[in-house]
Amino acid sequence: MSTTAETIDRDVEELEKNQEWWWAAEKKRSKRLDYLRKAIWKKGAIGGLYAPGVKADLERAQLHTEKARELEFSPDPFVIKFAKMLAHVLDNKTVFITDHAQLVGYTGSLPHTVAWDPSCASLLNHEVYNDPTAIPDPVEENQAIIEEIGTYWAGKSDLDKMMPVFDPEDLAKMLSGSIGWGVPMSRGGYSNKDYEYIMTGKRGFQDIIDELDKKIDELDEEIHKPVANKEIAEMVDKLNHWEAMKITLEAGIGIARRYARLARITAGELETDPLRQQELLKIAETCERVPAHPPRNLQESFQFDIFIQMLSRTEAIEGAWPARPDYYHGAYYERDVNIDKTLTPEEALDLIGEFMIRAAEVCQFKPKWSREGLQGIDGTWVWTLGGVDANGDDACNDLTIAFMKAARLVRVANPTFGFRWHPAVKDEVMREIFECLKQGLGYPNLRHDPILIANSMHWHGHPIEEARLWVHQACMSPCPPTKHGFQPMRMANATANCAKIIEYVFTSGYDPIVNMQVGAETPDAAELTDFEQFFNAWVEQMKAIFSILVRAVNRARLLAPSLTPRPFLSAISERCIESGLDACDSTLERGNAWITAFTWVENIDSLAAVKKLVFDEKKYTLGELKEALEKNWEGFEQMRLDFVRKAPKWGNDDDEVDAIMVRCLREAARFSKELKCPSGNNWPILPENVSGNIHYSNIVGALPNGRRLGDALYDGGISPGPGLDKNGPTAVLKSCSKINHISDGRAFLLNQRLSPSQLSGENGFRLWKAYVRSWADLGIDHIQFNMVDDKTLRAAQKEPEKYQEVIVRVAGYSAHFVDISRKTQDNIIQRTIQGLG
């Protein structure tokens, strides 16, 4: 070993001993990965604002608008016009290849830009205009351009077109920001994809175009036969959809060829380093091959995937990244690394690490409320690893392990991994998971595969072979990436701020923060005489809130194919190629809807406190409690402390409060079956939070669990309130196991903090594995871990510049600790560190 290598190794050892994993990773990764990792512009917002130097991308907005103006009076149907607008953007946008990169493709025009799609919503365009920190220089000149673009799209954007066709009362309640999060748009949310069609190596875009040409010719002939009926009239729409799909596929091939040309010219005329010239030629060859044709090796497979994601994110603002990279790319890794040996494992790690980096830098301009709810990241890129195949056999492969190794080298906070645990997962894979957690990544989280497969079948009737293929559609919800199973768009506004349920019981549905009647007009809380009446009021409020949000999404989904179509997403979906209908057409989909239940556990602790202190012990009356809450507990401090300390809390294996959790969930589950999506399927709830607990802290009033307006809400899902789980980790698991994780809801987020020093060495792995075994035996569907100690987190608060790379699990996603608000940081530190063993 050379002296330099020895020095580096010694340093790494030292750094790892001190748990300074981020510096150790920097030393361990290749020069290429190090360059590319440091090349990433942080796109996740900090305190709701984009980082200095990150700018809104005006180029895309200008190109899109230019084409829209040109086509304004064209006789083309809207879906074709829209496809042409996308094609114009792809044909003309600036494309770049970063030095040392082997993979290409970005949503914006240059690395520091955030793609802005002006056709989605006027309210988004206003935000761009009013965000001088994100407007590129010269600000005044560019502000004028933004104004002009915004003026053009006023009344024409997706949301502007949708607004007038919603129920105005529901719309006003939804847009008040008190009960829901997001807007109902088919081009703004979480799109799963038909990966079984497009990612299995059977076809490229050219194959689909050939199939479309055949179908178009056949249908054209059919339409012009000497007969007329309703079916023939409908065929014209199919023709239009197929034409539009074809336009987007051709544009997809076109932009790949533009990258290829850039790489070839650079290699031949501009690059002087012979090694880099070879790499550029490989990029050129790759982009000439995919996405036109199916991939032949790992690099092509990753590049194919990146193009699909880039194109879909040019078509829509996607806030999530459903993916199963080890499953769909695993065979290429196996061939290149293990069979043909055309790649060494180290070269493969470079590609895998870069594949994660390409995803980490993706960003699309989003409104401030969305950025606040997702502090530090652009969206929840939760990639699915592990699990089983369609036959139920272990699907882990060498790429599963390689992804976890690469994650520890590049240490990005987004994407993260959700690992599908099942009893046949091998020890070597469990070790890799543990190593990622021990090194403070906060991911992978663990998902209970047998439970979630059964859950998918229970709630949405997915056949077992499809349910077994599930991917995370957003942070938590499973969805099969199959012909009829994939959900093309889960609109973010079916996200309920559930703490309002209990708050509205005391206000009879009137929201004092936004000053309007939002919830149900339940009887005056002070007049309720027993817990059953009180609980019934809670049920009424729950139903009212869920219904408002679901009605809006249903309406938007019904209108999406005509008002806001997705020709590219349709073009990579078997059901649309077959039928000539849009991907959002609900007649083609089995249905996989869910209501994200933010701020759920406050209801449980509040109901338990009311039951004990008001109805069982009669220490206070409901009238007194109502007054205390109205006054935000001011003048009622002793009473507040009673509600905090003398009432049982969820997460301590206390049967009384745990029974309330189960009762609430079963009421919601019962109602979930009355709520139907346009495909006729159910709307189960899914308790989790992202950073909603901080976003809503000034929107939710005082609550009976002792919380005051402005206090952070619990960090979500079914996690106990921070510091309120006093009986240890097994008690937390036991409480959670009283929930039926198949039939009580779609999924349940559980945060746990573990001590990194306790979990060091072989004994640490043994302890953790035993804990995971208990978790699995208890049938809990999810668990995520933070293993960064308080000392490091407090030091990072004091000297953030020294701890830029510390990652924490927030809730459903990870973020760099320094990028989240002080309130969220404190909230994470307050979580109980559980000792195992």
Place this chain on the structure above:
Amino acid sequence: MAQCKDCERFYVLEEDDSRGDCIQKGKDERQAYFYTKPVRAEHEADGCDSFHPRKN
């Protein structure tokens, strides 16, 4: 008057000599990269700060 086709950074399209790529080396505080944007061969180059006359 100079046009893009007179510029060293212009790379004509084989299939259509009225169009081409403007390829340049870019750099920001985090990374260096090559980038391209389609331009017309006869696009006016006088107002372009990056114009670099072709040698031959």
